[in-house]
Amino acid sequence: LTQPEEVTSFQDEVSLTQMDVESLWHPMVQHKKYERTPPKRMDKANGCYVTDSEGKEYLDGVSGLWCVNVGYGRTELADAAREQLVELSYFPLVMSHSPAIKLAAKLLELLQFEGKVHFSNSGSEANETAFKMARQYHAQTEGSRRYKIISRYRAYHGNTMGALSATAQAERRAKYEPLVPGFLHVHPPYCYRCPFGKTYGSCNIECASSIENTVIHEGAETVAAIIVEPVISGGGVIVPPDEYLPMLREICDRYGILLIFDEVVSGFGRLGKMFGHQVWGVKPDMITLAKGITSGYLPLSATVTQQHIFEAFLDESDPTSHFRHINTYGGNPASTALSLKNIEIIETEQLPEQAAKMGAYLRAELATLEDHPYVGDIRSKGMLLGIELVADKETKEPLPGNKVGAIVSYCLEQGVIIGRNGSTVPGLSNVLIIAPPLILTKADADLIVAKLKEALNSQI
Numbered sequence: 001l002t003q004p005e006e007v008t009s010f011q012d013e014v015s016l017t018q019m020d021v022e023s024l025w026h027p028m029v030q031h032k033k034y035e036r037t038p039p040k041r042m043d044k045a046n047g048c049y050v051t052d053s054e055g056k057e058y059l060d061g062v063s064g065l066w067c068v069n070v071g072y073g074r075t076e077l078a079d080a081a082r083e084q085l086v087e088l089s090y091f092p093l094v095m096s097h098s099p100a101i102k103l104a105a106k107l108l109e110l111l112q113f114e115g116k117v118h119f120s121n122s123g124s125e126a127n128e129t130a131f132k133m134a135r136q137y138h139a140q141t142e143g144s145r146r147y148k149i150i151s152r153y154r155a156y157h158g159n160t161m162g163a164l165s166a167t168a169q170a171e172r173r174a175k176y177e178p179l180v181p182g183f184l185h186v187h188p189p190y191c192y193r194c195p196f197g198k199t200y201g202s203c204n205i206e207c208a209s210s211i212e213n214t215v216i217h218e219g220a221e222t223v224a225a226i227i228v229e230p231v232i233s234g235g236g237v238i239v240p241p242d243e244y245l246p247m248l249r250e251i252c253d254r255y256g257i258l259l260i261f262d263e264v265v266s267g268f269g270r271l272g273k274m275f276g277h278q279v280w281g282v283k284p285d286m287i288t289l290a291k292g293i294t295s296g297y298l299p300l301s302a303t304v305t306q307q308h309i310f311e312a313f314l315d316e317s318d319p320t321s322h323f324r325h326i327n328t329y330g331g332n333p334a335s336t337a338l339s340l341k342n343i344e345i346i347e348t349e350q351l352p353e354q355a356a357k358m359g360a361y362l363r364a365e366l367a368t369l370e371d372h373p374y375v376g377d378i379r380s381k382g383m384l385l386g387i388e389l390v391a392d393k394e395t396k397e398p399l400p401g402n403k404v405g406a407i408v409s410y411c412l413e414q415g416v417i418i419g420r421n422g423s424t425v426p427g428l429s430n431v432l433i434i435a436p437p438l439i440l441t442k443a444d445a446d447l448i449v450a451k452l453k454e455a456l457n458s459q460i
């Protein structure tokens with residue numbers, strides 16, 4: 001007996017949902033909730049849109065995890081990976097292979113860096129690699145005790161123990177502490193809620209100058225590096241004032257500290273230039289890249305250093321002077337071949353310029369929400385936008401998490417995926433995040449703004 005096709009697919013659907021609940025441990029969610037309402041399962045995607053198992057389409061306003069910069073369904077990326085897998089599926093980079101060589105050279109050309117590229121698989125690993133390089137660099141140059149890494153509150157640098165130590169969001173660290181020693185945190189350039197109680201214009205950029213005090217009080221000779229995202233992303237889209245990053249560069253130069261830019265989100269066009277540091281014209285000593293490097297199609301990340309750092313690892317008379325650090329998959333042939341094709345698309349379609357243009361359009365359209373009683377602050381750079389929601393514009397009391405959740409859910413039900421900063425702590429999860437693929441059209445941008453408007457109004 002043969003079953004009608006719908007019955008079979010209905011059974012497949014039920015059993016997949018059942019298997020999901022029984023087998024898969026999802027990140028960042030309370031599974032009790034998923035036992036009651038299983039998560040949406042996405043089956044297909046194209047351009048800026050994803051389609052779930054029931055055939056419903058969603059405009060992905062956060063590019064997956066702000067990584068699908070070129071949009072979904074680019075068959076030329078699949079072809080590049082497939083061709084490479086057939087040619088040479090794997091070989092470790094203790095020796096070499098051509099896609100990794102070509103990608104390293106391409107990244108240096110784009111970054112206008114004289115230096116070297118080290119590959120790994122995720123943003124967290126790229127940052128771990130940067131921390132180890134920074135400590136070893138100092139140990140081999142000054143023979144110093146420089147081991148401390150400074151990062152900012154609200155920053156996100158990853159989930160592994162070192163990267164989490166730099167991640168300064170209490171809610172993500174709770175229950176995993178104690179973390180790695182030697183990580184210090186300073187206040188972020190958060191003008192809307194200035195940690196120093198100042199107002200931009202008369203603040204002397206205390207968020208930057210106070211870092212110098214931290215360095216002095218810690219003992220500059222103990223500080224190895226400062227790591228910053230050009231724009232704090234997951235911590236609530238915190239855009240620094242224009243003076244801030246140049247001031248950090250000066251402080252680092254004054255005290256011999258390495259400046260690391262975590263460009264895991266800001267790299268590959270997101271902020272309206274190919275790389276985030278180019279927006280402010282500040283050159284860091286190291287850059288970490290992931291996400292947009294493959295537009296999320298395959299895992300890959302990179303830690304890029306200036307040449308003077310690399311040169312500290314070349315003392316042949318010291319058997320421990322090379323970088324004694326390896327990972328199995330970093331820079332694998334398929335990921336690097338795919339990344340080259342991804343970068344070709346970003347360049348030929350001028351996606352950084354597109355992000356600048358469409359980001360400015362989105363920002364202008366969002367201005368129509370500024371009078372809404374819940375909209376406290378709108379922040380943006382390129383195609384990375386955040387809307388901080390408050391219950392009271394005067395006191396800036398954050399909008400309660402359940403209301404923010406209801407706004408995000410409303411948009412989802414209406415076919416638009418909006419992000420929010422990932423805190424479960426009351427009062428720290430009140431920023432909506434919009435970071436669509438860089439190919440977003442005006443019609444898509446209008447849809448995001450229209451649905452957001454409805455969602456905000458639905459909660460009054």
Ligand code: PMP
Nearest residue numbers: 122123124156157158229264265
């Ligand atoms: N740095 C930043 C700025 C990030 O946003 C993320 C991930 N959201 C990471 C590092 C860690 O990347 P991964 O999840 O690939 O480890």
